[in-house]
Amino acid sequence: MRLRPQPEPVVDGIPHEAAEAARDTLGVAVAVAEQLPGPGAALLEAARKAFTDGLQVTAMTSAVVVIGMAVMVMVKDRRHALSISLPIRKLGHQ
Numbered sequence: 001m002r003l004r005p006q007p008e009p010v011v012d013g014i015p016h017e018a019a020e021a022a023r024d025t026l027g028v029a030v031a032v033a034e035q036l037p038g039p040g041a042a043l044l045e046a047a048r049k050a051f052t053d054g055l056q057v058t059a060m061t062s063a064v065v066v067i068g069m070a071v072m073v074m075v076k077d078r079r080h081a082l083s084i085s086l087p088i089r090k091l092g093h094q
Contacts, residue, residue, distance in 0.1 A: 011039050011042040011046055013038060014032075014036060014039050014043055018032045018035075018036065019043075022043060022047060026047055029044065029047030030044060030047065033047065
C-alpha cells in the first residue's frame, strides 16, 4: 500500500517492471540489482539509502514517542506517589 505518489526513478537504465518490483522491499531490490549488470550497483545503493532513511525516521519517531510516554508516566507516578506517601508519613510520625 503506497500512501504518497511515487517519485521518478532514481536510477536510469532500469526496466519499468524491475523498478516497480525493487520499490516493494529491500530484499526484492537486492535481488533485482543482482540481475542487472550495469545499473544494478546504483539501484542497490539507492535501495540501501532509502531503507536507511526510512529506518532513521522510524527510530527517531519511536524515540520521541517513548520519551513522551516516559514523561507522562513520571508525572502520573509522581502524583500517585505523593498521594500515597502523605498518609504513610503521618502514620510514621504518630
